[in-house]
Amino acid sequence: MSENKNVNLTCIGCPLGCSITVCMQDKEIISVTGNTCPRGEAYARKEVTAPTRIVTTTVRVSGAASPVVSCKTKSDIPKGMIFDVINALKEITVTAPIKIGDILIKDVAGTGVDIVATQNV
Known part of the structure; x- marks a missing residue:
């Protein structure tokens, strides 16, 4: 019942x-x-x-005055994959120069969603 x-x-x-x-x-x-x-x-x-979410965070950057660049998922991802995305981002360092909208990682953690920069560095 x-x-x-x-x-x-x-x-x-x-x-x-x-x-x-x-x-x-x-x-x-x-x-x-x-x-x-x-x-x-x-x-x-x-x-x-x-349920889905947009993930916003930072990624390490080399060759710039700032040690990190802010970024986000280009679109929402399944809520259950948030920690998979965060863990994947812990492992990378991107190289400056970076412009807003640049793709930092394609298909992060197998989500089919890219990570894009949200600031210029």
């Missing part, structure tokens, strides 16, 4: 930060309530079925 389960979230789709409740039965979404816009419903559905 299956039970209904409520998952409470705070939406990050816009600045309103709506309190959203997702009612689920097993792994099926029954309803989404509390959102004030369609982005909230889309966020809630994705968050309970396949």
Whole structure:
């Protein structure tokens, strides 16, 4: 016998930060309530079925005044792969000069997502 389960979230789709409740039965979404816009419903559905995140961090750099360059994933990755990405980035050093948008690593940790620079060094 299956039970209904409520998952409470705070939406990050816009600045309103709506309190959203997702009612689920097993792994099926029954309803989404509390959102004030369609982005909230889309966020809630994705968050309970396949959560993803953008990872922002730094990577070591050589040949520059700064020892590190800030960077991020070019798009979101599965939430469960965050530590795989961070561990892969611990192992690299890039060489200056670096410009915003430069790809520092292609397909980081097998995610299919590139790491891009977010500052000039």
